[in-house]
Amino acid sequence: MTKKSTHTVWHHASISRSDRESLHNHKSAILWFTGLSGSGKSTLAHAVEKYLHKIGVSTYVLDGDNVRHGLCSDLGFTDSDRAENIRRIGELAKLMTDAGIITLTAFISPFMSDRDTARKLVPDGDFLEIYCLCPIETCEQRDVKGLYKKARAGEIPLFTGIDSPYQAPEKPELTVNTQEQSLSASVEHVIKLLVQRGLIDDVRS
Template sequence: MAHNIVWHQTTISKEDRQSLNKHKSGILWFTGLSASGKSTLANELEKRLYDRGLRTYLLDGDNIRHGINKDLGFSPEDRTENIRRIGEVAKLFVDAGIIVLTAFISPYKEDRNLARSLVNDGEFIEIYVKCSLEECEKRDPKGLYKKAKTGEIPQFTGISSPYEEPDHPELIVETDKQSLEQSVEQVIQYLVKKGIIQQ
């Protein structure tokens, strides 16, 4: 870390921005296996929040790897750095008074806990998008599981690399047992209950 750097306090606070936006900000962290439905759920949820007039932004795993994280691979070290950077970017959105949705496999508990530690209590909502490996393999929209099983893709989560399920996520959404509409509604009701958005 560079020396002689001092945090500059801005005049406009996070609370000021939240007040302007008329809702609280926070991170909705969608985690789960590839093809579990993280991006689909996050996209539909963002649309519903946007339709309510809320300020949102969606950070999606594949999209981020086209830009800010295009220099990273899929080794355990690179995965950790990938999530560290996302956590820092998401923290900026929270400070901007925005509800940021992040859709990343984020397979390691330690990395997700680090992202959680960057913001205040109640501002990080871990949403475990739970779906059986069998169903994920069946869906396989990008053909990744097929490639992983033939060895074309090394270190693939769920096949040749581990996925550590969350111990105490704020929400568990079982996408292999309920519809997209039901899953979206489950998240919305949680946000209402916690006072992040209005009914």
């Protein structure tokens, strides 16, 4: 091949999100879980992922475990760092969605404005806000990671629900009462939402 023809053929050949969704045989979207520490966001997100994976859906869960020590390792917990944290997670989830993956994010994401920033990054309908509703008393009683105890002892400043506010979603796509509902019932509610939105087929039909 001559140099000239090399020049002419070196153009972009782009695979689109819809190509990737076709390959994966389902639509992609962001499932944005929000709620207090201990409200069950991460557990629910992972359980939903397990369900989806079993029916052949490409998934990924973003949570503190894989984001805070990596992509956002330079950020702390001030309001501005929290905002930047959520901004990056939103951008990351946007790229994963573009990659044809159902992306589940499990972060407290206490501020409405930050969640709305993430929502606005993607087309309408691609961002499903799932509110893990649980009274702080129950979260504190569970205290799986011992964080409430530390926060009460003054060892963790700006802890959501203690000395930093949690702004509950006003119009989430779904509210899951994680105190009242079992995990399997909660998973079922999320899956039902995905079927209703046409993201996945109804495997029960």
